[in-house]
Amino acid sequence: MLWVSRKTIKMNYFPDEVLEHMFFFITSHKDRNSVSLVCKSWYKIERYSRQRVFIGNCYSISPERLIARFPGLKSLTLKGKPHFADFNLVPHEWGGFVYPWIEALAKSRIGLEELRLKRMVVSDESLEFLSKSFVNFKSLVLVSCEGFTTDGLAAIAANCRFLRELDLQENEVDDQRGHWLSCFPESCTSLVTLNFACLKGEINLGALERLVVRSPNLKSLRLNHAVPLDTLQKLLMQAPQLVDLGTGSYVDDPSSEAYSKLKSVFQRCKSIRSLSGFFEVAPHCMSAIYPICRNLTFLNLSYAPGLHGNELTKLIQHCRKLQRLWILDCIGDKGLGVVASTCKELQELRVFPSDLGPGNAAMTEEGLVLLSEGCPKLNSLLYFCQQMTNAALITVAKNCPNFIRFRLCILDPVKCDPVTNQPLDEGFGAIVHFCKGLKRLSLTGLLTDQVFNYIGMYAEQLEMLSIAFAGDSDEGMLYVLNGCKKLRKLEIMKSRFGNAALLEDMGKYEAMRSLWMSSCEVTLGGCKTLAEKMPRLSVEIINESEQMEFSHDDRQKVDKMYLYRTLVGHRKDSPAFVCIL
Amino acid sequence: MSSEEAPGSSESDVTSMSYEDTELTLGLPGEGRSSAVIPALKCSAKRGFIETFDLNLGRCCNTSWGHRHSDKHVNESGAGKPPATKAQAVGWPPVRSYRQKAINESSKLYVKVAVDGAPYLRKVNLEHYSNYQDLMKDLDNLFTCFTIRNSNMEESKLMDVAKGMEYVPTYEDKDGDWMLVGDVPWKMFIECCKRIRLMKSSEAAVLALAPKASTPKCPSPS
Numbered sequence: 001m002l003w004v005s006r007k008t009i010k011m012n013y014f015p016d017e018v019l020e021h022m023f024f025f026i027t028s029h030k031d032r033n034s035v036s037l038v039c040k041s042w043y044k045i046e047r048y049s050r051q052r053v054f055i056g057n058c059y060s061i062s063p064e065r066l067i068a069r070f071p072g073l074k075s076l077t078l079k080g081k082p083h084f085a086d087f088n089l090v091p092h093e094w095g096g097f098v099y100p101w102i103e104a105l106a107k108s109r110i111g112l113e114e115l116r117l118k119r120m121v122v123s124d125e126s127l128e129f130l131s132k133s134f135v136n137f138k139s140l141v142l143v144s145c146e147g148f149t150t151d152g153l154a155a156i157a158a159n160c161r162f163l164r165e166l167d168l169q170e171n172e173v174d175d176q177r178g179h180w181l182s183c184f185p186e187s188c189t190s191l192v193t194l195n196f197a198c199l200k201g202e203i204n205l206g207a208l209e210r211l212v213v214r215s216p217n218l219k220s221l222r223l224n225h226a227v228p229l230d231t232l233q234k235l236l237m238q239a240p241q242l243v244d245l246g247t248g249s250y251v252d253d254p255s256s257e258a259y260s261k262l263k264s265v266f267q268r269c270k271s272i273r274s275l276s277g278f279f280e281v282a283p284h285c286m287s288a289i290y291p292i293c294r295n296l297t298f299l300n301l302s303y304a305p306g307l308h309g310n311e312l313t314k315l316i317q318h319c320r321k322l323q324r325l326w327i328l329d330c331i332g333d334k335g336l337g338v339v340a341s342t343c344k345e346l347q348e349l350r351v352f353p354s355d356l357g358p359g360n361a362a363m364t365e366e367g368l369v370l371l372s373e374g375c376p377k378l379n380s381l382l383y384f385c386q387q388m389t390n391a392a393l394i395t396v397a398k399n400c401p402n403f404i405r406f407r408l409c410i411l412d413p414v415k416c417d418p419v420t421n422q423p424l425d426e427g428f429g430a431i432v433h434f435c436k437g438l439k440r441l442s443l444t445g446l447l448t449d450q451v452f453n454y455i456g457m458y459a460e461q462l463e464m465l466s467i468a469f470a471g472d473s474d475e476g477m478l479y480v481l482n483g484c485k486k487l488r489k490l491e492i493m494k495s496r497f498g499n500a501a502l503l504e505d506m507g508k509y510e511a512m513r514s515l516w517m518s519s520c521e522v523t524l525g526g527c528k529t530l531a532e533k534m535p536r537l538s539v540e541i542i543n544e545s546e547q548m549e550f551s552h553d554d555r556q557k558v559d560k561m562y563l564y565r566t567l568v569g570h571r572k573d574s575p576a577f578v579c580i581l
Numbered sequence: 582m583s584s585e586e587a588p589g590s591s592e593s594d595v596t597s598m599s600y601e602d603t604e605l606t607l608g609l610p611g612e613g614r615s616s617a618v619i620p621a622l623k624c625s626a627k628r629g630f631i632e633t634f635d636l637n638l639g640r641c642c643n644t645s646w647g648h649r650h651s652d653k654h655v656n657e658s659g660a661g662k663p664p665a666t667k668a669q670a671v672g673w674p675p676v677r678s679y680r681q682k683a684i685n686e687s688s689k690l691y692v693k694v695a696v697d698g699a700p701y702l703r704k705v706n707l708e709h710y711s712n713y714q715d716l717m718k719d720l721d722n723l724f725t726c727f728t729i730r731n732s733n734m735e736e737s738k739l740m741d742v743a744k745g746m747e748y749v750p751t752y753e754d755k756d757g758d759w760m761l762v763g764d765v766p767w768k769m770f771i772e773c774c775k776r777i778r779l780m781k782s783s784e785a786a787v788l789a790l791a792p793k794a795s796t797p798k799c800p801s802p803s
Contacts, residue, residue: 084672086675086677086678087671087672087673087675087676087677087678088671088672088678089671142679144679161593170677170679170680171679172679174677196694198679251709251710251711252711253711253712253714253715280706280708280709281709282709282710282715283709283719284718284719302680303683305684305706306706306708306709351672352676353674353676353684354677354682354684355684356674356681384674384676409674409675411674413673413674444673468673468675493672495674518672550720578601
């Protein structure tokens with residue numbers, strides 16, 4: 001934060017160039033936004049010098065207004081669908097189209113260089129349009145997007161002459177079997193990041209090898225499952241400077257020539273700090289990786305169910321510098337004990353389920369407690385498990401007071417503490433009480449209004465809260481809305497909160513990005529009231545069932561409601577099953 | 582208690598829930614609960630709520646979660662969980678669809694491996710192997726009291742050093758027949774193999790002679 005004292009009120013005697021130079025060092029979005037609020041001249045200087053803009057909800061502002069305010073824009077980050085879209089709660093046609101943004105930017109004189117999208121609908125048409133509209137375009141990052149095929153990627157490859165980054169994370173891409181990789185021209189030598197791990201189809205291996213050979217700046221390479229181990233070996237020979245590697249299919253006969261070459265090339269890859277992939281994995285081939293394990297800071301094995309038991313723990317025992325670990329619950333509680341005794345630098349852990357049935361989760365509270373005892377630096381957790389106890393949560397909270405993100409998912413969502421048969425209120429209460437910097441929290445288990453009382457009282461820094469199957473009454477939601485001053489995103493499903501909670505402090509929603517409530521107690525009438533009183537909110541009712549005549553019965557409960565603040569009124573691209581009140 | 586109402590009845594929303602709120606109860610019958618009244622009250626109200634709530638969900642949201650509940654009598658005991666159902670309700674569990682697909686696809690080729698005389702089964706993912714030898718090596722690792730006698734697939738037997746018994750790898754194919762491992766090409770094998778059993782040689786001899794395998798005494802599927 002820039003410190004402004006009384007004396008510096010005279011700063012308007014400084015020429016603009018000096019201020020602009022100072023602002024150059026202010027890079028975080030929050031700080032930049034604060035700077036722009038100081039006075040008119042700072043607002044003006046800030047907006048002309050701003051290069052990177054983050055828009056958390058693409059419907060909160062229009063591309064035209066964005067362009068008008070920030071003519072120097074080079075990098076744009078956009079998010080589209082609400083978070084619960086990840087869990088199939090939002091129909092595909094809901095919205096979040098990037099095309100109008102690209103169109104508007106292309107028409108303007110904006111020299112866009114970077115576009116980062118999350119949960120948006122991206123068509124091949126938009127990708128092609130993008131690739132042809134911005135001469136200096138360098139970086140495309142798509143996370144959890146959909147709507148495009150490898151044809152769109154081919155256009156990016158072919159037309160973006162200075163492309164540095166093509167990073168596709170967990171997108172649903174239709175593979176057209178075209179040779180998009182071959183569309184990178186021979187003259188393209190600027191790649192720094194290439195991540196196509198989420199593509200399902202075959203890859204032209206020769207084109208891939210040639211591309212890697214002519215990309216001396218390549219630092220991050222993440223392959224998809226279609227790239228076999230012997231190709232991996234050849235690629236690494238050409239790119240020993242890699243910092244981030246995602247393998248393809250990691251299966252071979254340990255006695256093969258390719259495997260022994262791989263072993264020796266791994267010994268030369270001294271820079272790899274981040275490792276992922278392993279879509280198929282032959283456990284007896286893991287020893288090749290041991291030499292790079294000692295320097296790893298990030299390891300993602302969450303797509304490798306074939307790696308478990310001894311082979312998994314042996315691997316982890318080599319990773320003493322690990323800071324972030326993503327794994328499957330096949331690791332088990334004991335395996336987490338190994339993590340706890342090995343990975344003393346661990347900050348982030350994500351344990352994903354390997355089986356989605358409620359009876360089959362492998363983790364319990366024991367693993368988490370072991371982890372907390374060994375890894376006091378832990379600040380970010382995603383933990384899918386079978387059960388949790390209050391005692392364990394209290395222990396974890398005391399051992400790891402640095403949590404910023406804490407997401408617990410008990411696969412059986414209303415399970416109480418199996419030892420005491422109590423709700424998990426006290427446990428989560430301890431988390432918010434001891435972890436004073438907590439910004440994100442997801443709760444499961446049997447939970448009453450009391451946990452929300454604790455959250456409202458203690459979670460002062462909380463920005464995002466996800467609730468499912470919890471609470472007894474409107475009181476619960478009110479505790480949160482009244483207590484958490486920094487709350488930006490609240491998403492609730494299948495909980496007993498209704499109109500009274502929704503309508504008590506409507507102004508609060510203008511200080512938040514969005515509110516999602518599905519399968520709760522809010523009625524159409526309640527939503528209408530809210531929409532009437534708050535014109536700067538957009539209140540969307542999403543209703544997919546057939547009784548969807550948007551009945552005029554105000555007492556009818558609303559299936560899904562998504563509301564968000566917006567400066568540009570109701571969006572015009574909503575489909576028929578969305579009603580904006 | 583709202584449990585008297587017929588599951589799925591359209592009246593089971595507002596009125597029954599407020600009735601539940603005022604009802605004093607120490608919890609649903611059949612549960613070992615703590616004696617503290619207030620938490621128990623909340624817990625039971627909560628539980629009843631979930632079940633009633635899901636009845637509503639079953640109607641208007643068409644989730645299989647709700648439908649399962651409406652089929653069962655609401656007066657359910659059981660420590661805090663809704664009737665176990667493997668159906669995945671929309672939105673639950675909160676796993677990204679991309680990852681859900683990966684989980685579903687990868688479980689396709691997991692098969693159970695049973696060894697006569699072993700107290701538990703193992704599971705292997707046939708996708709991880711490129712040939713029979715790799716599979717046998719891994720089975721060897723999994724069941725460490727056995728060692729592979731030779732790598733010649735025509736005489737593929739596992740020798741139990743300690744017990745002096747021989748084991749023959751067999752598998753159940755898509756038709757339900759028990760076959761000897763190694764006859765068909767590997768790619769064909771992984772498509773049709775449903776489970777693997779390391780059978781004692783004495784029993785395997787019976788299999789080799791009979792034209793069609795009668796149901797062997799294999800461990801019952803769990």
